[in-house]
Amino acid sequence: MNVLEIRGLTKKFGDFVAVDNISLKVREGEIFGFLGANGAGKSTTINMICSLLQPTDGDIRIMEHDIKLQSRFAKQSLGIVPQDLAIYEDLSAYENVSFFAGLYGLRGALLKQRTQEALEFVGLGDKAKSFPKNFSGGMKRRLNIACAIAHKPKLIIMDEPTVGIDPQSRNYILSSVRELNESGCTIIYTSHYMEEVEEICSRIAIVDHGKIIAEGTKEQLTASITDTKDIVIELKNAVGSESDMLTGLAGVRKVSQEENVIRIHSDASVDNLNRILKQLMAAELEIRTVEEREPNLETVFLTLTGRNLRD
Numbered sequence: 499m500n501v502l503e504i505r506g507l508t509k510k511f512g513d514f515v516a517v518d519n520i521s522l523k524v525r526e527g528e529i530f531g532f533l534g535a536n537g538a539g540k541s542t543t544i545n546m547i548c549s550l551l552q553p554t555d556g557d558i559r560i561m562e563h564d565i566k567l568q569s570r571f572a573k574q575s576l577g578i579v580p581q582d583l584a585i586y587e588d589l590s591a592y593e594n595v596s597f598f599a600g601l602y603g604l605r606g607a608l609l610k611q612r613t614q615e616a617l618e619f620v621g622l623g624d625k626a627k628s629f630p631k632n633f634s635g636g637m638k639r640r641l642n643i644a645c646a647i648a649h650k651p652k653l654i655i656m657d658e659p660t661v662g663i664d665p666q667s668r669n670y671i672l673s674s675v676r677e678l679n680e681s682g683c684t685i686i687y688t689s690h691y692m693e694e695v696e697e698i699c700s701r702i703a704i705v706d707h708g709k710i711i712a713e714g715t716k717e718q719l720t721a722s723i724t725d726t727k728d729i730v731i732e733l734k735n736a737v738g739s740e741s742d743m744l745t746g747l748a749g750v751r752k753v754s755q756e757e758n759v760i761r762i763h764s765d766a767s768v769d770n771l772n773r774i775l776k777q778l779m780a781a782e783l784e785i786r787t788v789e790e791r792e793p794n795l796e797t798v799f800l801t802l803t804g805r806n807l808r809d
């Protein structure tokens with residue numbers, strides 16, 4: 499079954515097209531990644547799925563129900579972890595979760611039980627009475643998740659849930675996503691962190707300028723990139739501007755440098771590497787290592803758009 503089906507979804511703000519005719523199916527049991535740079539249109543799409551924004555055009559179906567016609571069903575099937583924290587600082591952690599679960603229709607003993615379960619799930623079981631104003635960024639993010647899951651939705655949408663938190667909380671959140679998925683939830687996970695999407699998502703859509711420019715498993719997406727390759731060269735004692743001499747070289751598409759390490763995105767033909775090395779050696783630079791990297795999602799994005807995800 500498709501837990502989510504989107505057809506021809508479009509959102510215009512005045513003349514600006516933020517989401518441009520997106521169609522998409524997310525099947526039950528998937529962790530579906532929505533990967534795109536800042537401003538690509540991820541949040542606008544999510545806000546339409548959650549009925550927070552009216553589409554300019556297109557249809558959205560959740561569990562085969564049109565969200566316009568069966569809005570109550572859609573609301574109860576959906577859990578939303580918004581990008582901007584949606585928690586009340588002057589309510590306790592327990593009261594926050596209980597408030598949101600109540601909005602989704604839970605009452606009485608079940609409301610109490612699910613509130614406590616959700617807090618325990620995110621590792622805040624012993625913080626039920628504490629106030630989020632005293633929480634770290636990572637704890638607030640986890641509370642935000644608890645608020646979205648207490649009513650046990652079939653589909654959970656997480657909009658960049660790991661922005662601005664420490665690595666430990668990030669790992670905690672990623673393993674919670676997996677656990678929720680194993681317990682039967684379908685998950686849509688948006689991020690501009692390629693590594694996270696690669697790590698947890700079973701299928702990925704890459705969004706750019708409001709359009710889906712590629713979709714598939716990580717393996718399908720990387721296999722589709724056969725005409726480019728990534729080369730990483732480590733120099734000895736670089737001053738930091740050595741990459742300039744490679745920009746514009748035939749076959750070289752993009753170059754970046756961090757201290758001694760130069761990353762080159764180039765056409766796949768073999769002579770490129772020779773040309774690059776000749777250029778560096780002609781400048782009497784000492785080369786420590788040369789490595790050809792397997793394509794990853796960043797390569798896919800770079801090949802399709804000519805930009806890095808975080809340019």
Ligand SMILES: Nc1ncnc2c1ncn2[C@@H]1O[C@H](COP(=O)(O)OP(=O)(O)OP(=O)(O)O)[C@@H](O)[C@H]1O
Nearest residue numbers: 511514516534535536537538539540541542543690
């Ligand atoms: N209410 C609005 N009015 C006008 N433009 C908007 C509005 N909301 C979003 N936009 C524009 O639509 C585009 C897509 O924004 P959106 O927030 O969906 O991107 P995103 O992929 O979620 O990026 P981010 O990772 O920064 O959240 C951006 O150019 C943004 O400036």
